Amino acid sequence: MTIELQRPVGDRIVIDDLERLSFRVDRRAYTDEDLAAQEMTRIFDRCWLYVGHESEVPGPGSYVARDVGGRPVVMARGSDGVVRVFANSCTHRGALICSQPSGQARSFRCPYHDWTFSNQGDLVGVPIPDGYGPGFRRADFGLAQHRSESYRGFVFATFDPEQPRTLPEYLAGATEYLDLIDDQSEVGMEVIQGAQLHGARANWKLMMENSVDIYHFRALHKRYVGYMESLGSVPPRRRGGFGCALGLGHGANELPPAAARPLAYWTPMFGAEVRPRIEATAARFVDRFGPERAERITGTNRAVLIFPNLMIIDAIAITIRKIDPVGAGQMAITSVALAPRDEDPDIRELRKSHYLTFLGPAGFATPDDIEIIESCQRGYLNRTVRYSDLSRGMNKEIPETTDELPAREFWRQWDRLMHDDDAHPDLARRAGMPGEEPR
Amino acid sequence: MTIELTVDDAARVRLWHRVSQFLFREARLLDEWRLVEWYDEMLTGDIRYSVPATDVRGEPAGALGLIDDDAARLRQRVEQLLNGEVWCENPRSRTNRMISNVEILTDRGSHLDVAANMVVYRFGHGRSDAYVGKCRFELVVEGESFRIRRRVVVLDHETLYEHGKLSIIL
Numbered sequence: 001m002t003i004e005l006q007r008p009v010g011d012r013i014v015i016d017d018l019e020r021l022s023f024r025v026d027r028r029a030y031t032d033e034d035l036a037a038q039e040m041t042r043i044f045d046r047c048w049l050y051v052g053h054e055s056e057v058p059g060p061g062s063y064v065a066r067d068v069g070g071r072p073v074v075m076a077r078g079s080d081g082v083v084r085v086f087a088n089s090c091t092h093r094g095a096l097i098c099s100q101p102s103g104q105a106r107s108f109r110c111p112y113h114d115w116t117f118s119n120q121g122d123l124v125g126v127p128i129p130d131g132y133g134p135g136f137r138r139a140d141f142g143l144a145q146h147r148s149e150s151y152r153g154f155v156f157a158t159f160d161p162e163q164p165r166t167l168p169e170y171l172a173g174a175t176e177y178l179d180l181i182d183d184q185s186e187v188g189m190e191v192i193q194g195a196q197l198h199g200a201r202a203n204w205k206l207m208m209e210n211s212v213d214i215y216h217f218r219a220l221h222k223r224y225v226g227y228m229e230s231l232g233s234v235p236p237r238r239r240g241g242f243g244c245a246l247g248l249g250h251g252a253n254e255l256p257p258a259a260a261r262p263l264a265y266w267t268p269m270f271g272a273e274v275r276p277r278i279e280a281t282a283a284r285f286v287d288r289f290g291p292e293r294a295e296r297i298t299g300t301n302r303a304v305l306i307f308p309n310l311m312i313i314d315a316i317a318i319t320i321r322k323i324d325p326v327g328a329g330q331m332a333i334t335s336v337a338l339a340p341r342d343e344d345p346d347i348r349e350l351r352k353s354h355y356l357t358f359l360g361p362a363g364f365a366t367p368d369d370i371e372i373i374e375s376c377q378r379g380y381l382n383r384t385v386r387y388s389d390l391s392r393g394m395n396k397e398i399p400e401t402t403d404e405l406p407a408r409e410f411w412r413q414w415d416r417l418m419h420d421d422d423a424h425p426d427l428a429r430r431a432g433m434p435g436e437e438p439r
Numbered sequence: 440m441t442i443e444l445t446v447d448d449a450a451r452v453r454l455w456h457r458v459s460q461f462l463f464r465e466a467r468l469l470d471e472w473r474l475v476e477w478y479d480e481m482l483t484g485d486i487r488y489s490v491p492a493t494d495v496r497g498e499p500a501g502a503l504g505l506i507d508d509d510a511a512r513l514r515q516r517v518e519q520l521l522n523g524e525v526w527c528e529n530p531r532s533r534t535n536r537m538i539s540n541v542e543i544l545t546d547r548g549s550h551l552d553v554a555a556n557m558v559v560y561r562f563g564h565g566r567s568d569a570y571v572g573k574c575r576f577e578l579v580v581e582g583e584s585f586r587i588r589r590r591v592v593v594l595d596h597e598t599l600y601e602h603g604k605l606s607i608i609l
Contacts (some may be wrong), residue, residue: 101494194492194503197598201566223524227515332600337503352503353512362490362506364519367604371527371564374603378565 014415015387016408021394023408024387027380030203035418036328042417043308044069046163048149048156048170050310050322051075051085053338055153055190061106061119065098066334067324068157073146074098075155078120079106085157086121087144097143108143117143151175152182153189173246177304181314183289183297184263185340191320192352196335196360198370204309204325205414206373207333211311211321212243212303212406214253215392220372224358224365225258231269233259237299241401243393249307249413251406257301259316262351263340264298270350277344305406307413312338317355329377335360451543458553458578459541461585466536469608474517483579483588486510490572490592490609493599498591505594505605516608527606532563534607538574551578551585557592559609568602570609571595 013035015024029035049069056064056075063076065088072088074097088096090110097108097117107124109116116125121143126132148157149167152175156167168175182189200207210216218225241255260267264282266275285294301315311321318338323331337355339348358365379385390411393403444452461481468477490506491498508516523529540556553576561568577589592609599605 192503193495193499193501195494196503196505197493197600198603199598199600200603220526223519226524227519230515332598348501353507355503356505356507357512360505361599361603362605364515367606368526370603371606374564 012415013418014411016412016415018394021391022389023391023394023404023411024389025411026387027383027385029414030206030377031328031380033328036203036325038418039325040070043414044159044325046158046160046417047308048158048163048165048167049308050306050320051148051155051157053153053189053191053320053336054083054150054155055188055341056102057083059104061104062102063098063105063119064102065096065100067332069159070324071159072096073157074108074143075148076105076108076119078118080120082120083148083150083155084121085146085148085155087146089144090115091123091141091143115141121145152178154178170248171306172248172250173244174250174252174304174306177246177252177302177312180297180300180302181304181312181318181338184318185342186288187340187342189318189338190341192337192339192348194336197333198335198361199326199330199332200370200374201330202370202373202377203328204323204331205410206376207321207323207331207369208305208309208311208410209390209407210369210373211313212251212253212305212410213404214243214255214303214401215404216372220368221365223368224363227357227364228259228269232267233269234267243399243401243403243405245405245409246304247409249410250305251409252302252304253401253406254300254302255401257299257315259354261298261301261316262343262347262354274344274346274350277347303406305410307410313359316358317351319355319359454546454551455541455543457583458543458551458585459538461578462538462541462553462555462576465587466538470534470536472521472531474521474608478514478517481585481587482510482513482590483586484510486513486588486590488513488590488608490594490605493594493596505599520606520608525606527564527604530563532561532607534562535560549580550588551580552576553578557609559607561607570602570605572609 013026013029051068051073052064052075057077060077060079060081063074065074074086074088075083076086077083088098090097090112092115093112095110095112097110105119107116107118114127115123118124123138123141146157146159148155151167151171236256236258238256243253245251257265260270264278264285266278282298285298289297304312309323313319320336320338322334325331339351356363360366390404390407393399393405399405465477465481488506488508489504491504492502495502519525520528537558538555542554544552544554555574557572557574559570572592572594575591576587578585579588
């Protein structure tokens with residue numbers, strides 16, 4: 001059996017065997033530099049990619065500069081109030097027109113020859129203009145603007161002019177989860193200043209898998225679980241939870257909180273002082289949304305994977321985690337905290353404190369995730385073991401959170417984009433996949 | 440040539456020496472993984488240990504950092520590191536802390552504000568990393584020695600992209 005499972009099956013990377021209920025991924029997917037290069041063109045050059053949150057460019061003239069899909073971009077709110085995403089490259093000779101990670105600007109000036117662009121992308125200044133003939137038109141040299149759209153404050157861009165889907169179409173079932181997050185404030189959510197910029201010496205897809213893997217939680221994160229129990233976390237007030245496929249590679253886990261949620265789910269670990277405030281918020285959510293949806297918003301944890309490289313984990317705090325490949329064996333991770341803009345200051349402190357307890361390069365959990373995926377990457381050096389297995393839950397109608405359906409949904413989309421000739425395959429599914437249909 | 444120190448100068452040099460020795464001892468205890476001794480003997484009961492985020496300068500109010508431990512969470516960090524539950528520090532990494540540029544910024548008698556530069560080399564799990572930062576200590580004077588009440592390490596790195604994690608106490 002063992003040897004049979006290791007025998008190569010054609011040249012397929014993803015082996016989705018619905019008869020044997022077996023789902024395997026050839027580990028070359030994590031180690032092969034050619035595949036890593038193909039991912040950039042077949043996935044990152046085509047998909048809608050997360051750029052940032054609207055709250056990061058709160059007012060006219062505010063901007064952030066960052067890399068998206070391996071390309072330097074600027075997300076700027078123009079003086080007209082419109083959020084745009086530009087290529088961070090001068091249309092003259094290519095230098096970065098913005099070298100500050102964030103700030104406030106009416107215009108961006110390229111330091112090379114002082115070409116100047118407005119915060120709406122227009123070329124507004126060219127020194128010594130008589131060097132050009134009558135055919136030179138400034139309008140031809142505005143900043144390259146990427147197609148971008150925002151859904152509930154989350155700004156995405158695509159580098160593919162042929163991308164046939166609008167952002168909501170692309171997000172498919174994941175829109176429901178972004179709704180559940182953005183509905184947490186009537187005045188809007190905001191990114192808290194201070195990003196956790198780190199990485200891992202491992203393939204980027206390992207962090208995507210890890211972020212929707214609840215199976216590892218009790219094993220790898222014993223120290224975190226133990227600490228939370230020592231703080232007085234209590235068993236969830238209800239049972240249940242499930243993993244789901246949301247279409248087009250997106251997936252989610254949803255489960256009752258094991259600890260507490262600063263928005264409106266109080267347990268003793270938050271202390272008696274804030275209890276009335278948190279419970280009053282919970283009551284307001286019931287008034288606004290009715291008991292069922294209120295429970296889903298305030299009393300439920302979720303981890304949402306948005307293909308290809310965005311994770312939003314909404315538990316004891318909300319983190320937005322953007323994961324960027326750097327070749328096959330390294331990734332860059334950008335994590336920020338999202339919170340209601342109108343949050344009570346004491347509860348904001350609780351949120352931040354619990355965020356740091358779990359998350360980030362020095363939390364009580366994330367460093368172990370980093371270490372374990374780096375350990376996987378090292379393990380792949382032994383090519384005798386050819387496949388990784390992601391079959392958990394293929395035998396179930398509704399997979400549980402400890403199953404691997406969201407990761408399979410990710411890999412199925414990866415496989416379609418990497419191997420199908422059709423650049424934008426539809427949701428067409430092979431027949432006979434019980435329990436594996438997107439919701 | 441003889442060097443004459445005034446009484447004040449001599450007191451300042453002695454204080455600077457004591458502070459430096461204290462910080463060197465701290466570095467040694469951390470390098471030797473004598474974390475309980477460090478926690479019990481060198482910190483106050485209301486210690487706060489912070490490492491701000493690398494993308495913000497200064498300490499803007501309300502910003503999220505990388506570490507912001509009160510005494511209880513720091514104690515927890517120490518216990519986890521020692522009992523082998525920290526998967527990425529088991530086996531324990533080897534560290535070497537270089538403390539320099541020790542400067543007493545203010546002397547308020549019972550409290551000192553101290554600045555120092557720090558490089559922490561970490562080796563383990565087949566890799567080597569260096570953490571480079573500027574430290575600020577608030578020291579409470581306790582007889583001939585001190586206890587640390589506030590311990591802030593401002594990393595100079597733009598990102599921890601190569602390090603991945605910060606699993607040791609800096």
